[in-house]
Amino acid sequence: MLGFRRISTRPHAAGLWSSSLPHSSGLFLSSSPRAAHCAVRCSSTPASVLFAPRRTLSTAAQEDEPLILERRTLKNGSYATVVTLSRPDKLNALDLNMFRAIAKAAEDVAKDRETRVVVLRGAGRAFCSGLDVKSIITNPLKSVESIRKLMQRPEGKLSNLAQDVGYLWRQVPAPVIAVTHGVCFGGGFQIALGADFRFSDKSCKFSIMEGKWGLVPDMSATITLRELVPIDVAKELTMTARIFDAQEAKSLGLVTKLCDDPFEEAMAFCETLSNQSPDAVAGAKQLFNRTYVDTSEEEALKIESELQHELLRGWNVLSSVAKELVFQAL
Amino acid sequence: MLGFRRISTRPHAAGLWSSSLPHSSGLFLSSSPRAAHCAVRCSSTPASVLFAPRRTLSTAAQEDEPLILERRTLKNGSYATVVTLSRPDKLNALDLNMFRAIAKAAEDVAKDRETRVVVLRGAGRAFCSGLDVKSIITNPLKSVESIRKLMQRPEGKLSNLAQDVGYLWRQVPAPVIAVTHGVCFGGGFQIALGADFRFSDKSCKFSIMEGKWGLVPDMSATITLRELVPIDVAKELTMTARIFDAQEAKSLGLVTKLCDDPFEEAMAFCETLSNQSPDAVAGAKQLFNRTYVDTSEEEALKIESELQHELLRGWNVLSSVAKELVFQAL
Amino acid sequence: MLGFRRISTRPHAAGLWSSSLPHSSGLFLSSSPRAAHCAVRCSSTPASVLFAPRRTLSTAAQEDEPLILERRTLKNGSYATVVTLSRPDKLNALDLNMFRAIAKAAEDVAKDRETRVVVLRGAGRAFCSGLDVKSIITNPLKSVESIRKLMQRPEGKLSNLAQDVGYLWRQVPAPVIAVTHGVCFGGGFQIALGADFRFSDKSCKFSIMEGKWGLVPDMSATITLRELVPIDVAKELTMTARIFDAQEAKSLGLVTKLCDDPFEEAMAFCETLSNQSPDAVAGAKQLFNRTYVDTSEEEALKIESELQHELLRGWNVLSSVAKELVFQAL
Known part of the structure; x- marks a missing residue:
């Protein structure tokens, strides 16, 4: 399916994402760039694990474009x-x-x-x-x-x-x-x-x-x-x-x-x-698109676990920070 | 699935279809008999590509038949x-x-x-x-x-x-x-x-x-x-x-x-x-029956293309003739 | 899926089922214990073919159990x-x-x-x-x-x-x-x-x-x-x-x-x-759970036949007895 890339945890702003991402080690053993996102509803750091398109959208369409x-x-x-x-x-x-x-x-x-x-x-x-x-x-x-x-x-x-x-x-x-x-x-x-x-x-x-x-x-x-x-x-x-x-x-x-x-x-x-985690939203889309019709129970159960693992990788990194926010939301 | 046979382009009438079909070359390279049907709503030439049952229905049921x-x-x-x-x-x-x-x-x-x-x-x-x-x-x-x-x-x-x-x-x-x-x-x-x-x-x-x-x-x-x-x-x-x-x-x-x-x-x-093309109707039935539950996206996308190819084979043969009719319908 | 065991035809009562089941030959050639259940609504002999859990439920939960x-x-x-x-x-x-x-x-x-x-x-x-x-x-x-x-x-x-x-x-x-x-x-x-x-x-x-x-x-x-x-x-x-x-x-x-x-x-x-046959009820659950989403037509048709075979094995054994009850229900 989609080859989502994991990206760094810089604060989000338009055009801020660089195309070369800094590597750093996360809580989990992983050679990929540290992934993280805020697990609660917070718009300030929507860095994403699953949801990581790479390039900036090309600018406004030309006049003759349909x-x-x-x-x-x-x-x-x-x-x-x-x-x-x-x-x-x-x-x-x-x-x-x-x-x-x-x-x-x-x-x-x-x-x-x-x-x-x-x-x-x-x-x-x-x-x-x-x-x-x-x-x-x-x-x-x-x-x-x-x-x-x-x-x-x-x-x-x-x-x-x-x-x-x-x-x-x-x-x-x-x-x-x-x-x-x-x-x-x-x-x-x-x-x-x-x-x-x-x-x-x-x-x-x-x-x-x-x-x-x-x-x-x-x-x-x-x-x-x-x-x-x-x-x-x-x-x-x-x-x-x-x-x-x-x-x-x-x-x-x-x-x-x-x-x-x-x-x-x-x-x-x-x-x-x-207002939701962009990773969780992208994860939900991928989860159902990949499993809704022709996927065996075994495979479907695996896919939901794998996507959750990806999300938790980001989630756990931030969990100590997120705890307070989480408790507020409870 | 069903082994639909392609049939010739004679005008439709009850019992007119012969069981030995004349071969002739179509617009597309194909060794099969030329297939054709009218792409617009016209009942006069419903020759069919996909919809080609071979034998005439046996006559009325006997008295003791259930x-x-x-x-x-x-x-x-x-x-x-x-x-x-x-x-x-x-x-x-x-x-x-x-x-x-x-x-x-x-x-x-x-x-x-x-x-x-x-x-x-x-x-x-x-x-x-x-x-x-x-x-x-x-x-x-x-x-x-x-x-x-x-x-x-x-x-x-x-x-x-x-x-x-x-x-x-x-x-x-x-x-x-x-x-x-x-x-x-x-x-x-x-x-x-x-x-x-x-x-x-x-x-x-x-x-x-x-x-x-x-x-x-x-x-x-x-x-x-x-x-x-x-x-x-x-x-x-x-x-x-x-x-x-x-x-x-x-x-x-x-x-x-x-x-x-x-x-x-x-x-x-x-x-x-x-009033619809019998081929398109048969194609729709086959399309959904073959793909609705357990077919992968890859296979389903292939099947819809293959059925369309069959239909277009007939469609293109007649396209120059059909054009006028098509434009009327537009 | 579930490995249902076939069980004997003793009259049903709480705790009556023994875990070692007597073998006996049925109408069908089978090395497994004879299976039987009443095909009509009768609560007196709900012995089951498909529905044969093996152990008695452990007793009431302890106080600290959730x-x-x-x-x-x-x-x-x-x-x-x-x-x-x-x-x-x-x-x-x-x-x-x-x-x-x-x-x-x-x-x-x-x-x-x-x-x-x-x-x-x-x-x-x-x-x-x-x-x-x-x-x-x-x-x-x-x-x-x-x-x-x-x-x-x-x-x-x-x-x-x-x-x-x-x-x-x-x-x-x-x-x-x-x-x-x-x-x-x-x-x-x-x-x-x-x-x-x-x-x-x-x-x-x-x-x-x-x-x-x-x-x-x-x-x-x-x-x-x-x-x-x-x-x-x-x-x-x-x-x-x-x-x-x-x-x-x-x-x-x-x-x-x-x-x-x-x-x-x-x-x-x-x-x-x-009031239904426990086998038929268990069979229906298994039938749909195993086939609803990703099973091919071929496999689904096989599964429904196999489950029915299991049910009929019990059904036929009793059919001469059941006949009268069946006719009452007709």
Whole structure:
């Protein structure tokens, strides 16, 4: 899975993290850099064991980019990264350029050590209307080429580009909240399913729309739907490709939360999550993603112990310091 | 899984498909017969890639058969096959004869290239009251023999005859809708669970009744319940063998749709499904059946890509022709 | 999994089971002791095939024990074992002593051949407030030692002591009902999740609280949550560590039944279950626990057949006797 790096215990501030980390010995025998984080709710030292992306997020998107990445400062000084699909005139439909931009954004955010939560949304009237079929099939030859690019699986990689836009959000250590409004169709819905949570506007329309084109959803919905809904629901929505509203999506379990203003609620949820240990939050995401469907009891029990060991390594280092804080919280 | 055969691109009509298929080269390098289907909603050319059963359904059931198979013509000229359990005086209880007839029907329908949807229902006052315990245990010696026949697993087969009546419906490429009314008990319920969807009369009674005889459900409920309900629900219903009504079945997720007239609604759903690409519909069924519970992320991502490749093979062949239709639909 | 022993067919009474079992030949070729149980609801001969714990439960807990084990006689003369966490002044918080007592109780109950159902509850104002963090971290050195003891996985064992208190209840052949009231937090909630059913007081508060300490739940919640709730629910509750009420727990599927008096209702459920074949009940528990998440269709179909074979072995031996009873019940 993710190769989390352990990092040092410097006080947290934007851009403070150096890319070469000082080594020092911890309480436990370990050749890796000492890991530590505050075990209680304290925003001042959220150094992390599990949650250690390495590079700083690249700066604001260029004008011609179909994606905008912004950093929002949360109340405790940590950051949320807001990723906005930005082809509003096309309802943020997915052309090859958009596919690449989304996959790259997920990869960048996964490495960004300062991002504590990610919000994924669409500019304009919709989250995303799905595949830009017009751009894909206007030119038959070009379309074959585009489809090849989308479906080619690089050596040693689990996912192809089509799947990356949904799947890579699972690989981001920080939790990802998709904010849906307007329409959330086909590939757009599969992107939202790749997020950990879906906060939706009450008037948003959804569809697993691929059936309309004689296709199946192949952008990682196969591994996200099974974690959320009974199989007859997945089959019915996929076979009919019908459009359903946000209320139904919520009652089916495809939307985590229905909101009047889903972006505002998502940002409030970012605040809540930022008050938790970033390691524990990243650990929880990894714990369930790695074990929810096809992992044996033996393996699952091992994974939860291993993740806890990682967390305790940091926890114990600080335990004498943390004790007082812990007792206050009791 | 299913060994779907690719078939030629002749216009669809009942009985038109020859069993020897002409080879011809497609857009993609492939030694298999060219596959094609219309990527948009058009009933005139539903040639199929994934959905290619080979033989025509055997004709109407004989008088003494416990099962009636009928073909119903849908509005677009394609067919639904209606399978009716027909021992109404016994509430369609399952004796050895009925077991064999159901398993054979599922195998026949799986090979019938003209069936686009299957509806499974019971004649008379009930869907199915379950195992015909009286017929099984009246004669102790005969009962041992019957049980052996039900539970013997033929070499190389995943399921025995007892499991076939539920499990084989999963192997039918076309979606299967169980229409339940009256009672749906024990083995009858396990048959319904083997269908992709359950449309139920509002007054239908259900039970995982095997516990009443000191047994566990062993007709494939083990692989169907886990795709539908939380484990405590499965345990409670199985351990108590209690009877529950259709409203509870719906709220638990064991019934897909509650209807005043479930057969009428099932036929309407057949119409809906028949307007989709039969390949995409069969692909969706196969996609989720193969991946919903125990498949790794790596394998699941591969399977969705492979199925899509199959569909695109047909899709691209026709893309230049389909383009206009596609644009109309946009 | 569990190595159930087959036992003889003596009439059931407390303490009647001898540990050396007489061999005798059954209808089926088998070198194991003849197994038998009554296939219909009859409390007089609940001899069991699958459900055969070997030792009698140790007698009442000593005064200083943090756990009370009591046997309650059910209407049909069989027994329920009521396990009561008993550190009421600490809201039954889990210190090392409590961990060991719970693990031992689960092991003892698993071997008790007379226990047909287990009820797990808390004395005083709460079910369990979770880890006794104060006792764990008061002394940093001792805390490291305690954590080691909790997390050390004995050679050849699937679970460590921390996991045992939730996981071992799954290994008890008899069904386990957790009765929750007051608070059910952290480790306490994971214990309740290890039970087959959760009956809750309407005012009970729940939390996956580990995140509050910068930790992940590592007491087997990884294998129990996935059997009950969609992944976004598991992530949200784990990441936020928020407290939620019994109504929400019920609607999420984390509570099986909301009750005014959950202990009374649990005892009534014990009566219901005790009227079923103990083998079939144990078989159902084992069937779903072994197959619900990561078992292939092939393996799952085999397991249901194997369990049924075991049950039928007993069933057929008695079938001539049982026939009359069966027909009455028809």
